[in-house]
Amino acid sequence: MRRSQLFTKTSKTTPADETVRNAQLLIQAGFIHKEMAGVYAYLPLGKRVLHNISTIVREEMNAIGGNEVWMTVLQPKDIWEKTGRWDDKKVDNWFKTKLANGTELGVGLTHEEPITDMLHEFVSSYRDMPVYIYQIGTKFRNELRAKSGLMRGREFLMKDLYSFSRDQKEHDAFYEKCAEAYMKVYSRLGIGDITYRTYASGGIFSQFSDEFQTLSHVGEDTIYLDETKRLAVNKEIYNDEILTQLGLKKDELVEKRAVEVGNIFPLGTKYADDLGVYYTDEHGKQQSIIMGCYGIGISRLMGLLAEHFADDKGLVWPENIAPAKVYLARLGEDPAVVKQADELYDSLMTAGVEVLYDDRPAVRAGEKFADADLLGIPYRVVISDKTVAGKFYELKARTSDTAGQVSAEELRKALGINS
C-alpha cells in the first residue's frame, strides 16, 4: 500500500483519554479509532493486524477439524429462555433490543444457544458426529466498566468454537487437542513462552475450566504459577484444597499478573438437553450430546500484542502479524530515486511481500523514519539519491539500531524471497 493513499495519519502526541499503552500507541499510530469507551473501530493498518491474528487462529482451528461459520448478532429470546440465560439475574451483561412490534431480541454475547439449536437441522445420528463449529465475529457485552483499551471492550472480536461429542472420551480427547491448538496459536503469535494454561472456575458444569493466561503488567487476573510444570491457578479458585487436588505445592508457585487470552470450558450435556438436541446411537437409542466451548479474544490479543511488542519509539510487530513486512521510505523526488523505489515496491509486492511504501512528497526523512518506527513495521528499506548513486539498498530491522547497505540479492534474501 502506498502511504500517499492511506487516509490515516500518525500523531506526535498520545491521546489524553487513554492511559494504557496499547490504546495510546494504536491510536497514535492510526491503527484504531475510539468510537466510545470500550468500542473501537479498526482502521486499515489495524484491520490488517486483526486479520493476521485471525488467520493464525483460523488455521489452527481448521487443523483440528473446525468448521467455520458466521452466526448472527441478533438472537431470538426463546432459545435463551430454554437454557435459563435470558434472565438478567442470570446473565447481567446482555445488550437487548426490540423489533418494531415489541418482540424482544438479544444482541449476541456468546453463541452456545443459537449454534446448538441450529443442529436440530443437521444432527440426528451418531454418524453425524462429532461436530466442531467455530466463528470469528463480533461479540457484545454490556460490561459495567470498559477499560485498558482493547483489553476489555463492550464490542470486541472473538473466536468461539463449540464441540459436540458423542461421549465423554470423545469430548475429553478433543478438549485436549483444542488446548494444544491454543498453545500453538500463542506460540505463533510470539507469546508462547509467557502464556500458561491456568486452572480457573468451571461454573456450573464442571469443577474447572482452563484459561490461557499471558503474563502482563496490564493483566486483570492474578495467577499462581508453577514455572517448571508450566501450569497456573487463577486466584479466584486458589486455596489449599484445590492445590492438593491439582498436585501443586504452594512454595513452588509465584504470583503474577496476567491477561486471559483464551478460555475453554466443558459444558456437559446441559445446552443440548435444554434445547432438545440429541442423537441416536448405533443401537437406536437416543443419547445426550456432550459439549465444550472454546474462546479466544482476537481484539484483546491485538491489545496485548501491542502492549507487549513495543518500545519507546512505538510498536514492534512480529513479522507474521505486522500490517506490512517492509516500510519502504523514499527520500526525495529525484526521478531516478522515484523510479527505483517504484520498481522495488512492485517487485516486492509481486513476490508476495507486503510493503507500506512511503511515497509522500514533501515529507522529510526524519518524519518517515519516525513513522516507520511508530508503526512497528519489521523492516525499513530506504531509497535515496545516496543509495541510487551507491547502487545499494539500505536495510534496517525495526529491532535494530543500525542500518546496513545491501545488494538487491541480499535484500531479497533478507526478506525471505526465493529467487
Added chain:
RNA sequence: CGGGGUGUAGCGCAGCUUGGUAGCGCGCCGCGUUCGGGACGCGGAGGUCGUGGGUUCAAAUCCCGCCACCCCGACCA
C-alpha cells in the same frame, strides 16, 4: 453502581482561584529557504469554551442538573 479526576480549535494544553471582547504548541493552508531522525521565516484559516438551566450590566470563569471520558473499587457465562 460507589469513590476520585477531566471536558476550551483536528491533537496536546494554558486561562477558571479573584467574572470584563478566548490564548499557546503541534497539525492544517499559501509563499520562500531547507532536505538522511518529526526543519526555519513570513502570511493565513480554524473555537456554540461538553450540554441545559440559573445568578449577574456582563459567565470559559460562580451555582444547580445532565451527558461524555479516564482511574480505583464492585463486576467480568
